[in-house]
Amino acid sequence: MTKDPYELDVRPLLKSGSDPFQAIMSAVDGLAPGQPLKLSATFRPVPLFSVMAGRGFAHQDQPLGNGDWEVLFTPEEQVDEVRVSAGDTDLDTWPDPARQLDLTDLDPPEPMVRILAVVEKMQAGEVLFALLAREPLFLYPELAKRGHKWAGNFDAAGETYRILIRVGGRKGHENAAD
Template sequence: MMNESGCHSEGPSMPEALRNIPEDRRVVLDVRDQVRAGEEPFQRIMQTVMSLKDDQAFVLYNIFEPIPLYGVLAQRGFTHWTQKRGPQDWCITFYRAGEQAATAPAPSAAPGPAAPAGDAIVVDARGLEPPQPMAKILENLPRIAAGGHILAMTDRRPMLLYPKLEERGFSFSTEETTHGWFETRIWK
C-alpha cells in the first residue's frame, strides 16, 4: 500500500518500529525541486527535524540518497529506512526507534576528552554559504600540530562536518556563543 506521499507504508522490509507510526504522525518534506534548482536544502531539512515531536517520523524526498544526513540525524536519535523508487527518486523515512533513540546525546558535545588548552588555529568561516565553511575547516585540519587545536567559527551548527571529523579521527565540541554564531573546537 502507498501512503499519500508515495512511500510504501507496508511491506516485509519496513521496520516494525516504523510500521507502528501512523500516517498522521509522519511529516513530509520534498526537496527534489529545490535540489534540481541547485539550492541547498539542509536548512529546511534541519528546521523540519527540529520541529518534530518525539512520536513523529520525518519523510524526506530527494533526488539522491543523502548519506551524510544519516550520521547527522543519528546523532539526534534517529534511524532511517530508505527506498529508491526510481532514477533520482528517493524516499527516506527518519524515525526514533526505541529507548536508545530517545536518550541519544545531542551532537553539540562530542565524546572524548576536552579540547587542549593554549593557542588555537582560528578558522573564521562566518558569512560563507554551505558547503564553503566545511571545506575551509577541512582544509585547515593538517595544520593541527600535536597537542594543538582549531577554533572554527561558523554561522550555523556544522552538522555535516561532524561525521567527516570522526572519519578522520578528530575529536570536537561545539558551543553556540552569546553573539549567535557557533564555535567548534577540533583536536586529535
C-alpha cells in the first residue's frame, strides 16, 4: 500500500532568502501514516537527512540537472514498539554488548536456559545482546526477579526478536542457596 508522496517545493522560499525548515517540518507533521514526502530544493539538503532519519524516514536524492535537487523521504517500515523492563531503563547509558547470542534455532525453553546461564557468568553492568525466534515471555519475570534490566522488540520483518539485557547487582533469590 504505497501512498502518493506529498510534494513540497521549497525553492521559492530559498530564492527569497527565507529558511524553509519550518515549512518542511509542518509538511512532515501533516503527512498521513506511511505517506512519503517529495522535496525539491536548490541544493542537496544534507543536514535534513539526519533530522528526517531521526523521525523514521529514509531518503533517496537525485540531482535535477540545473543544480537543484529532489529528495524522496520514505517512512521506514513500522517496527514493533520496544518493550522494556519496569523502572528506570535509559538505554542511552547502557554500554555496548559484552556478549552476543544467536538463539533463533533453539526451541523453547532452551533460549531462556542459555540466556540465564550466560547472564549468571557476566559482571554487573555488562550487557548481553540475544536474537530469538519468539518473544521470551517467561524469561521476563525471571530476569526481573534476579534484578536484571532488559529491552527488546521484533525486527522490521517481525521474525526475529532482539533483546538487550543489562546484568544487575547480585541480589534477589537469596533463598536459592539455602
